[in-house]
Amino acid sequence: MNGLISMMQIAFIAARETVEQQEAVPPLEIIWQHVTSLDLIEALTFISFGAVCLFYGWRIFKILVTIIFGLLGLLVGVWANEYLIAGNVIWLAMICVIFFAILSIPLMRWGVSLLGALSGGILTAGFWLAVGLPQEYVWMGGLVGLVAGGMISFIVFKIAVILFTSLGGSALMVTGLLAVLYRYMVDAMKLEAFVFDYQWFLPAAILAPMALGIAVQHRFSKGAPEFGE
Numbered sequence: 001m002n003g004l005i006s007m008m009q010i011a012f013i014a015a016r017e018t019v020e021q022q023e024a025v026p027p028l029e030i031i032w033q034h035v036t037s038l039d040l041i042e043a044l045t046f047i048s049f050g051a052v053c054l055f056y057g058w059r060i061f062k063i064l065v066t067i068i069f070g071l072l073g074l075l076v077g078v079w080a081n082e083y084l085i086a087g088n089v090i091w092l093a094m095i096c097v098i099f100f101a102i103l104s105i106p107l108m109r110w111g112v113s114l115l116g117a118l119s120g121g122i123l124t125a126g127f128w129l130a131v132g133l134p135q136e137y138v139w140m141g142g143l144v145g146l147v148a149g150g151m152i153s154f155i156v157f158k159i160a161v162i163l164f165t166s167l168g169g170s171a172l173m174v175t176g177l178l179a180v181l182y183r184y185m186v187d188a189m190k191l192e193a194f195v196f197d198y199q200w201f202l203p204a205a206i207l208a209p210m211a212l213g214i215a216v217q218h219r220f221s222k223g224a225p226e227f228g229e
Contacts, residue, residue, distance in 0.1 A: 028135060031202065032195060035178050036188075043179035050172025054213035057165020058158075058221040064165065065111045066104045073100030113153040116160025119167045120149015126203035158221065166213035167206070174205050 038046065053064065077096030081089040104111055124145025125138050133141065153160035182188050195201055 028129060028196065028199065028202070032192065035175050036182055036192075038176070038179035040180070040183065043176040043183075046172045046176030046179070050169045050174075050176060052169070053165050054169030054173060054209060055216050057169060057213070058161055058217045061112065061161045061165055062108060064168070065108055065115065066101050068115070069104035069107075069111060070097045070101040073097040076100070109157060112157065112160045112164070113150070115164040116153030117146055117150030119160075119164040120152070121146030122167060123149070123207075126206065130200040130203035132199055162214055162217045162221070166210045166217060169213055170206050170208075170210035173209060174202075178205075 052060070057064065073096035074093050077093035078089060080096070081092050121142040122145070125142035127145075128138050128141025129135060149163065153163070178191075182191055
């Protein structure tokens with residue numbers, strides 16, 4: 001048990017240090033560091049779960065929102081143990097996970113709309129990188145999409161669902177595929193050089209399957225009672 005607590009504390013400290021260093025490290029490098037850190041099992045899990053989200057997200061979006069709320073509760077629990085309450089981090093984290101997961105049920109539509117807004121921000125931030133604008137100011141591009149995506153998502157619930165599940169599924173799939181390519185299938189140095197030489201590559205690689213996912217989900221979600229159709 002003590003070992004698990006130590007691992008969670010180490011993970012939290014590492015995450016905090018990563019956030020503190022983000023201003024000094026270009027976003028593309030941060031993304032690539034996460035991609036190349038995956039092992040085979042993690043990469044295959046990303047690909048499998050991403051495919052489900054990409055093409056079937058409209059049927060499981062409630063579960064996805066609950067999981068995301070639960071993960072948010074986990075972060076809150078670990079943070080509270082670090083700065084507010086010195087106690088058993090496992091129990092505190094579990095309580096926060098359960099509380100946030102239950103909280104997601106009455107706040108489902110709000111949660112989906114917020115995730116849709118976040119997806120819009122990620123899309124425009126990716127476009128900012130793709131066209132070669134300064135990486136240090138990528139947050140400006142993301143802010144535009146955050147506002148626009150939020151307005152659309154709060155008006156049309158179905159768009160928010162399809163947007164965040166398609167983007168999330170595409171990002172997971174592409175991350176897993178790139179990790180497999182990097183470790184087992186191509187020259188790692190050449191792939192890394194390609195990613196950094198062609199700044200548009202990663203955004204385009206995520207956008208292509210995302211567009212397919214949006215089309216598939218829009219087609220098969222017609223008549224779904226969740227969207228009032």
